[in-house]
Amino acid sequence: MSTVALAPARYVEQVMGLPFSLALRGRHTSDAAAREAWAAVVADLREADRVFSTWRADSWVSRLARGEVELGECPPEVREVLELGNAAAHASHGAFAVARPDGHGGTVFDPSGVVKGWAAERAARHLAELPETDHCLSAGGDVLAWTADPVGRPWTIGVEDPADPQRVIARLPVWRGAVATSGTAHRGAHVVDGRTGLPPLGVRQVTVVGDSLTAVDIDATSAFALGREAATWLRARGRCGVVVHDDGRVEVVG
Known part of the structure; x- marks a missing residue:
């Protein structure tokens, strides 16, 4: 008979300039299999950082941004990420961009808006190989949650109040899915409207819920970059989430 841990085991590692944390509960939490899976996750994330930082x-x-290499010379995942970014730019009418104005007549080439969620979801495949084990992987606050039993005990994901990170404005039960948030609470005005190169107006935070961390991370960033259009755009996409407007008003979408 296997022994099942009641309390989740937790792991944390600083990668890509962000804290990545993992909670495991079930059959494998702090044994050799769990540690090996976490090590494989971290190795994948470090490799993504080596390619995309x-x-x-x-x-x-x-090197690609400086023109030292062509896209065809890069690892194939670079093309994959850029294709995701280009699709997001089209869907958001240019608000999401991997190449955007820098405000001084130049252009900033930065696929980071795709990479974090994409890299975390890709690395999490190692966790899915742990039998009878639930996992919850947080990538700097964006979360991929999975339960071995699809109707068992869900993970509960809290959505912070951007005006007071100690306060939770929503609690979301997630069995197999992802939650991503884009805003200014922790990293300042790091997201800009790709059409102008300036921070968006009218919105403080956007949270999106869905099946894929890659997709919800991109859509949360896109919606936030659209500013006042965030909630309308998410509804048109058929997305569920929470938008916090700049006046503090909380709007539930979906």
């Missing part, structure tokens, strides 16, 4: 001069993305 805009802070590393030797990354493939940095």
Whole structure:
């Protein structure tokens, strides 16, 4: 008979300039299989950082931006990420952009709006190989949750109040899915409207819920970049989520 841990085991690692944390509950939480799976997740994330970091001069993305290599010379995942970014740019009417104005007549090439969620979802495949084990992987606050029993005990994901991160404005039960939030509470005005290069107006935070962390991360960023159009755009996409307007009003979508 296997022993099942009642309390989740937790792991944390700083990767890609962000804290990635993992909670495991069920059959494998702190045994060798769990530790090996977490090590594989971290290794995948570090490899993604090596390829995509805009802070590393030797990354493939940095070299591509400087014109030192062609796209065809880069690892195939670079094309995959750029295709996701281009699709998001089209869907958001240019608000989401991997190449955007820098406000000084130049252009910033930065696929980071795709990479975090995409890399976390890709790395989480190692966790899905743990039998009878639930996992909840947080990528700097964006969450991928999975339960071995699709009708069992869900993970509960809290949505912070951007004006007071100690306060939770919504609690979302998630069995197998993802939650992503874009806003200014923790990282300041790091998201800009790709059409102008300026921070969006009229919105403080956007949270999106769905099946894929890659998709909800991109859509949360796109909606936030659209500013006052965020809730309308999410409804047109058929998305569910929570929008916090700049006056503090909370609007539930879906």
